[in-house]
Amino acid sequence: MTKTHKIVLAGNPNSGKTTVFNALTGARQHVGNYPGVTVEQIIGSFTLDDNNIEVTDLPGTYSLTASSPEELIARNVIITEKPEVVVNIVDASNLERNLFLTLQFMELGVPMILVLNMIDNARSKGIEIDIERLSKLFGTRVVCTVGNKSDGIYELKKVIAEVVLEKEKHSSNKVNYSDELTIPIQGLTKILIDNSIAQEGYRIPWLAIKLLEKDKEIIELVKSFDSGEKALNEANKLIEKLENDVDEPSEILVSEHRYGFIAGTCREVVNTTLQKRRDISEAIDSVVTHKVFGIPLFLSLMYLVFYLTFTVGDPFMEWIEFGFGWLGRFISSWWPTGSESALKSLIVDGMIAGVGGVLVFLPNIAFLFLAIAILEGTGYMARVAFIMDRLMNKIGLHGKSFIPMLIGFGCSVPAIMGTRTLNLKRDRMTTMLVVPLMSCGARIPIYALIIPAFFAKRWEALVMFSIYVIGIIVAIICAKLLRSTLFKGENEPFVMELPPYRIPTSKSIGIHMWSRTVIYLKKAGTLLLAASVILWILSNYPKKDKLDRDYAGEITKIEQSQLVQKEKAAKIQNIKNEKMAELLAYTCTGRLGHAIEPALKPMGFDWKIGTALIGAFPAKELFVSQMGIVFALGEINEENSVALREELPKHYNGLQAYCIMLFCLLSAPCIATFAVTKRESNSWFWAFFQLGGLTALAYLVTTAVYQVGMLF
Amino acid sequence: MQKPLSLMEPGEKGKIISISHKMRSYKKFADLGIVKGTSLSMERIAPLGDPIEVKIKGYSLSFRKEEALNITVEIDNDKNT
Numbered sequence: 001m002t003k004t005h006k007i008v009l010a011g012n013p014n015s016g017k018t019t020v021f022n023a024l025t026g027a028r029q030h031v032g033n034y035p036g037v038t039v040e041q042i043i044g045s046f047t048l049d050d051n052n053i054e055v056t057d058l059p060g061t062y063s064l065t066a067s068s069p070e071e072l073i074a075r076n077v078i079i080t081e082k083p084e085v086v087v088n089i090v091d092a093s094n095l096e097r098n099l100f101l102t103l104q105f106m107e108l109g110v111p112m113i114l115v116l117n118m119i120d121n122a123r124s125k126g127i128e129i130d131i132e133r134l135s136k137l138f139g140t141r142v143v144c145t146v147g148n149k150s151d152g153i154y155e156l157k158k159v160i161a162e163v164v165l166e167k168e169k170h171s172s173n174k175v176n177y178s179d180e181l182t183i184p185i186q187g188l189t190k191i192l193i194d195n196s197i198a199q200e201g202y203r204i205p206w207l208a209i210k211l212l213e214k215d216k217e218i219i220e221l222v223k224s225f226d227s228g229e230k231a232l233n234e235a236n237k238l239i240e241k242l243e244n245d246v247d248e249p250s251e252i253l254v255s256e257h258r259y260g261f262i263a264g265t266c267r268e269v270v271n272t273t274l275q276k277r278r279d280i281s282e283a284i285d286s287v288v289t290h291k292v293f294g295i296p297l298f299l300s301l302m303y304l305v306f307y308l309t310f311t312v313g314d315p316f317m318e319w320i321e322f323g324f325g326w327l328g329r330f331i332s333s334w335w336p337t338g339s340e341s342a343l344k345s346l347i348v349d350g351m352i353a354g355v356g357g358v359l360v361f362l363p364n365i366a367f368l369f370l371a372i373a374i375l376e377g378t379g380y381m382a383r384v385a386f387i388m389d390r391l392m393n394k395i396g397l398h399g400k401s402f403i404p405m406l407i408g409f410g411c412s413v414p415a416i417m418g419t420r421t422l423n424l425k426r427d428r429m430t431t432m433l434v435v436p437l438m439s440c441g442a443r444i445p446i447y448a449l450i451i452p453a454f455f456a457k458r459w460e461a462l463v464m465f466s467i468y469v470i471g472i473i474v475a476i477i478c479a480k481l482l483r484s485t486l487f488k489g490e491n492e493p494f495v496m497e498l499p500p501y502r503i504p505t506s507k508s509i510g511i512h513m514w515s516r517t518v519i520y521l522k523k524a525g526t527l528l529l530a531a532s533v534i535l536w537i538l539s540n541y542p543k544k545d546k547l548d549r550d551y552a553g554e555i556t557k558i559e560q561s562q563l564v565q566k567e568k569a570a571k572i573q574n575i576k577n578e579k580m581a582e583l584l585a586y587t588c589t590g591r592l593g594h595a596i597e598p599a600l601k602p603m604g605f606d607w608k609i610g611t612a613l614i615g616a617f618p619a620k621e622l623f624v625s626q627m628g629i630v631f632a633l634g635e636i637n638e639e640n641s642v643a644l645r646e647e648l649p650k651h652y653n654g655l656q657a658y659c660i661m662l663f664c665l666l667s668a669p670c671i672a673t674f675a676v677t678k679r680e681s682n683s684w685f686w687a688f689f690q691l692g693g694l695t696a697l698a699y700l701v702t703t704a705v706y707q708v709g710m711l712f
Numbered sequence: 713m714q715k716p717l718s719l720m721e722p723g724e725k726g727k728i729i730s731i732s733h734k735m736r737s738y739k740k741f742a743d744l745g746i747v748k749g750t751s752l753s754m755e756r757i758a759p760l761g762d763p764i765e766v767k768i769k770g771y772s773l774s775f776r777k778e779e780a781l782n783i784t785v786e787i788d789n790d791k792n793t
Contacts, residue, residue: 213739
């Protein structure tokens with residue numbers, strides 16, 4: 001059996017790391033999450049001459065400090081999983097900053113291959129790199145690639161295979177900093193050795209550098225030893241003295257020396273032949289982030305994202321709905337007509353409809369991730385954050401949160417998936433939790449039912465607008481509240497690279513889109529399906545055996561009567577509708593609706609609204625059809641909603657109607673949102689927190705509005 | 713002439729001469745190349761007035777004026793360099 005060799009790909013964000021990863025592994029990859037965090041774990045593999053090589057694409061980082069989960073993960077994977085080689089992807093046209101991370105791999109003393117990616121780009125900018133010299137200086141193999149053209153990928157595979165098959169793997173060279181840094185490192189190393197602090201996998205000089213950098217993780221690690229406190233005391237004395245001498249924090253001194261070392265290296269290996277000219281990227285930016293044109297252009301692009309996600313996705317959704325409708329009818333036909341088999345109902349109305357309900361989101365999600373892949377691949381996503389930062393920061397969100405929030409107006413499910421573009425957990429969680437407050441498309445049928453039924457034509461638009469605005473305002477308040485309580489954290493400043501514009505490859509866009517869609521199907525989809533079936537059972541069982549009236553008898557009577565055909569059909573439909581209403585009232589959903597009536601009273605709701613609200617948990621738009629059933633008007637669709645519109649004002653007033661809309665806007669999101677939140681936050685707690693929190697919020701706001709409204 | 717980075721005009725170039733130790737996430741900025749002695753140029757200000765974009769070590773970095781206030785720059789007199 002061939003052995004699987006484990007290697008990792010590491011590099012700066014925007015170094016083209018993912019493109020190289022895709023070129024190496026193709027579609028053979030798996031996207032997961034690192035345990036306990038929302039950072040994506042991407043693993044792929046390739047085979048070369050019978051060698052099976054498993055590649056982990058580490059999160060893109062600029063450094064290896066413990067300041068962000070990405071950096072900590074990248075570091076811990078390398079230290080604890082001991083990959084056979086670290087393949088360090090470097091943007092050849094931006095060597096200086098990229099080598100900062102490379103130096104840290106050298107400090108770690110791991111075997112490394114240096115990949116100068118986008119070498120064509122560097123050459124066209126007039127940057128010539130002396131590969132041999134660089135290889136000698138760093139003590140590593142150096143390979144040049146052009147990831148998006150797959151140039152040099154075969155050579156890289158060969159070099160990887162050679163390195164992993166070497167009997168004795170040699171580490172990269174030691175970095176020789178100047179005495180100002182070397183002497184304290186030696187001093188700290190001695191302190192650690194004298195206090196017999198040694199941990200498998202950690203080089204002691206590396207621990208010394210990390211102490212200089214005041215790395216929290218490493219300080220904790222040292223503390224865990226018997227003589228840890230003593231060692232730290234001695235170390236702190238040494239560091240204090242150093243800081244006094246150089247008049248600078250020691251962690252900054254380390255960064256300065258690394259950059260100093262890089263500057264020296266670059267002088268030796270880089271030769272810039274062309275004079276720097278204004279490049280295309282800067283020309284694009286001068287328009288895209290222009291004072292005047294920047295914002296309209298941004299809004300147009302955002303409109304395009306929305307259009308692509310929903311309008312283009314729409315026909316596909318209809319096909320899926322049609323397909324499942326057909327499948328349902330096809331399977332129903334296996335049973336004799338008129339039979340009321342519970343199994344048939346479970347399969348057709350419960351399961352097939354449930355699977356359809358999962359798949360119906362697929363087009364939205366796939367198209368949203370297509371849009372996101374393009375925005376990220378081209379580099380525009382960073383400009384979204386650049387343009388929106390000021391506004392979004394004021395309301396406690398990140399500039400990039402704008403996209404999920406916007407998509408939330410269409411549907412919360414793809415919107416929550418879209419929070420994956422946010423790197424910081426607290427930004428991502430805050431956005432995820434408030435997204436359902438953006439009034440989604442599924443609530444439109446509710447507004448379309450209620451607004452014309454209760455409000456004069458000239459007020460219709462204003463009422464509708466007020467609902468959307470309330471959603472946005474509540475979302476802003478909640479985001480601010482969350483950020484000042486649960487997601488307080490350290491108030492980290494905004495600092496972000498604006499990468500050069502690039503044309504993404506169709507392959508990388510395809511892979512990005514496909515892998516996220518699969519995540520939805522596999523993880524959220526299964527949970528959603530199970531929940532849908534349970535909710536279906538709740539609103540269909542228990543079945544009432546002895547009905548109050550002899551519906552069948554009444555129908556026969558009408559059929560035998562002398563009425564005109566048309567009138568007969570109408571009367572029969574009425575009786576059927578009344579039967580449905582009686583059946584629903586008997587089910588768990590109906591009973592629950594009755595049971596919670598006292599609690600609903602302060603909001604001006606009765607048990608009928610309660611039942612419809614519970615019945616609408618699988619999907620918000622179901623509220624309309626559920627109302628149809630409780631009012632014995634049958635299943636409501638676009639053609640017969642007039643009957644319900646006429647019926648509702650007989651039972652409720654305008655204030656109650658507005659409260660219904662308000663509650664539907666603010667309350668618990670649908671079961672699909674719940675399932676996706678569970679999946680994306682990786683925690684039941686946050687899923688239930690969102691569900692409970694929003695429902696409580698809706699209850700309070702609606703009660704307040706109803707009670708105050710009653711005074712007038 | 714010296715001034716804080718936050719007051720630099722788009723198009724101006726200069727060299728970092730000091731960074732206040734009080735700056736938040738000082739280390740993060742240092743790791744990205746914002747260290748003493750580094751040359752930079754002010755590229756642009758976002759349409760809403762914040763953040764700013766600077767070119768440093770051959771790449772573009774954006775951060776808020778709030779942070780830029782802590783970075784003091786010696787402005788190049790000759791704009792053509």
